[in-house]
Every structure is written in structure tokens, then in C-alpha cells.
Amino acid sequence: MCRWAAYLGDAIFLEDVIAAPSHSLIVQSHGAKEAKSPISADGFGVAWYGDRPEPGLYRDVLPAWSDTNLRSLGRQIKSGMFLAHVRASTGGATSRANCHPFVSGRWSFMHNGQIGGFEKIRRALENSLSDTLFDQVEGSTDSELFFQLMIGEGLAQDPLGAVSRATSRVLDAARRAGIEPSLKLTAAFSDGRALHAVRYATDEHAPTLYTGAFAKGVGRCIVSEPFDRDGRTWHEIPQSSFVTMTRDSTSIKPFAPAAVQLALAG
Template identity: 80%
Template sequence: MCRWAAYLGEAVFLEDIITAPCHSLIAQSHCAQEAKSPTNGDGFGLAWYGDRSEPGLYRDILPAWSDPNLKSLCRQIKSGLFLAHVRASTGGATSRMNCHPFVSGRWSFMHNGQIGGFEKIRRTLENSLSDEVFDQREGTTDSELFFLLMIDQGLAGDPLGAVSRATGRVIEASRRAGIEPALKLTAAFSDGQALHAVRYATDGHAPTLYTGAFARRAGRCIVSEPFDRDGGDWQAIPPSSFVTMTKAGTDIRPFAPAAAKLAMVVG
């Protein structure tokens, strides 16, 4: 499983979260403590917001700990809202297009988890997308496809509803394929204004998720696991929760998948 961190608040250097702390995201790329595997070396990525509506994006297939460009960028870039991800592949080739975060217009998205039995339901899910959204598909991962499902289900106007309906699509597709739904979904996404996250799993054992204040700064983080266990005020997010973070505060609500109907695939 992957590790990720997201931040919203006063502009800070990306290194303050990604490279500098004792258990930074780069440290977690080779010694994660709350993941099935301690190593997340199948690429990395950053999406950060600045003066433009769409985020900047930098992704590569190198392990995060071995890319000097990443450390240099994190020392120079300041942002009040950014997402960062280190990948441990559960499917899909190690390629730049398969590295998180994924971006569409002003939206960015990253994921820790997987869609169980993905190859058996991939065609059904892809065919359920509108042509306009399907044309955005660049990689081969279940994570990118889930992001596109969210877009197709009205992400721009209803983030919580879009995630709920996309989750319902995955569950319904699994049942139609005759397999037990097995979705693990701990994801973060943003439109450059608010930061959202969801923690859910069909078996009740969702990957970890925390929120916490960023020491010395007017900002908050959402992370897979804390990067500073001694100095941070970390709150574990319960399974089946949806988080919305703005500069005004953090809202945590219950999350459940919506019922879905998928068109039958012919051919």
C-alpha cells in the first residue's frame, strides 16, 4: 500500500512535510510503520496549488528517496495546499502516468488502497464512463479509474456524493461479475480551495488516516501516517468517514457507498 500526505493552510515549503521531518514522506517511502509493506518505491508525485487555478504536477518512477530533483523542488516551492504521494504498486506498470497524484482541470487526487478483482471489472467500469471523461484516461491503474468515476459522478459540484456514487459503482460491478466486493479506499483530493479525504473499506479494515495540526504554522495535514509523532497533535480518522478541510476548520462525517446501476456491457 502507498503512503501520502496533504496540507492546507498558511503557505509553507514543501520540504517541511515531505523531506525534513524525522518520519517525513520520503522516510516513509523506505520505512513506513503502518503499511503492509515498509517500502513504497514504485514512484512518487506532487500536486501543489499556487497563483493559477490548476495545480502544478511533478511525478516520476524513481523511488522518492533516490531523486535529488524532488529534494531540490521541495526546498524551493512554497504552497498553502499540496498533495504528495509515494507509491507501492498493487497493479499497473511502474510508469509516470501511473504515479499519483492524478490531475483533471483544477482537481487533484491520490489514493492508498485497491479495487480487488480489478481486471474482472475494469472493462465494465471504463465503459460506464461518459466519452468525455473516458478520454482523460492516461494510465492503467484502478486509482486513476476511480478518480474518473468520481468526475463522472459530479465531483465538481458534490464531492461527498461523487465519492459515494463512485464507490457504489465499484461494488455493483463486483457483484455483477460474481465476485465479493473488495475495495480499500483511503484517498485525498482537492479543487485548490478545500481538501477532502475519505477512509472506507468494504471489509471494514481501511488503510490508516490521520489529521493533525502543523506545528509552528497555521495549517493542518491529512496523512496516511504521522510524520512527527512527538510534536504533532494527531487524530485518527475512523473507518467509513469523509473529511472536508478548509481554512475555517475540519468537518468529519460518516461515509457510505450509494446504490448504483450500471449499464450492461455488450460485446
């Protein structure tokens, strides 16, 4: 499974999360402790926010531990909001277009998990996109397509609702195809102002997710697994949760697909 880390707070160097900690994201790319496989060697990427609304983006197909450009950029670029990801492919070629994060306008998105039976429902999901959104898809991953589904469901106006409705569309597509719905969704996304994350699975084994303070008065992180346990407290996010983090607060709400929420309300 992939590993990722997202940061929000005062501007820090990217290397402070990507490379410097004892269990940094680069270390996790070849030595993850809380994933099915310790290796995430199918590419990497970083999206960071600066003075412009749209994020900067750097992605490549090399393993994160072997790309000297990543370390160089990490030593020079400072940001108060960034998303970083190392990829362990569950489908889709190893290509730059398939590396996370994915970007659309001011939004960035990265994912750890998979849509079960994706090859059987991919066409139906693609056909449900508007022409504009379909034309934005560059790669072949279930993650990028899910991101476009979120945008189509009103991500800019209602992040929680958009993820909930997109999840429901995936599960409904599986049922219509006659297969058992299976989805693992641990994702982070941002518009440069707030940082959001979701942890959900159709079974009891959603990929791990934690929050923690980067340093007192500096910022906070949302991560697949802790990058440093010395002198730092990490809090595991419960399964079926939606996280919204701003510079002033962090909220955690229950998460369920839209159809389930409607059924409970009725």
C-alpha cells in the same frame, strides 16, 4: 501500500512535509510503520496549488528517496495546498502515468488502497465513462479510473456524493461480474480551495488515516501515517468517514456507498 500526505494552510515549503520531519514522506517511502510493506518504491508525485487554478504536477518512477530533483523542488516551492504521494503498486506498470497524484482541470487526487478483482471489472467501469472522461485516462491503475468515476458522478458540485456514488458503482460492477465486492479506499483530493479525504473499506481494515496541526496558526495535514510525533497531536480518522478541511474548519462525516445510504434512508 502507498503512503501520502496532504497539507492546507499558510504557504510552506514542500520539503517541510516531504523531507524535513523525522518520519517524512521520503522516510516513509522506505520505512513505513503502518503499512503492510515498509517500502513504497514504485514512483512518487506532488501536486501543488499556486497562483493559477490548475495545480502544478511533478511525478517520476524513481523511488522518492533517490530523486534529487524532488528534494531540490521541495526546497524552492512554497504552497498553501499540496498533495504528495509515494507509490507501492498493487497493479499497473511502474510508469509516470501511473504515479499519483492524478490531475483533471483544477482537481487533484491520490489514493492508498485497491479495487479487488479490478481486472475482471475494469472494462465495465471504463465503458460507464463518457467519451470525454475516458479520453482523459492516461494510465492503467484502478486509482485513476476511480478518480474519473468521481468526476462523472459530479465531483465539482458534490464531493461527498460523488465519492459515494462512485464507490457504489465499483461494488455493483463486482456483483454483476459474480465476484465478492472488495474495495480499500483511503484517498485525498482537492480543487485548490478545500481538501477532502475518505477512509472506507468493504472489510474492517481500511488503510490508516490521520489529521493533525502542522504548527500552531500555520496549517493542518491529512496523512497516511504521522510524520512527526514529537510535540504534535495526531487524530486517527475512523473507518467509514469523509473529511472536509478548509482554512477555517475541519468536518468529519459518516461515509457509505450510495446504495447503502439509500437503504438506510428507506
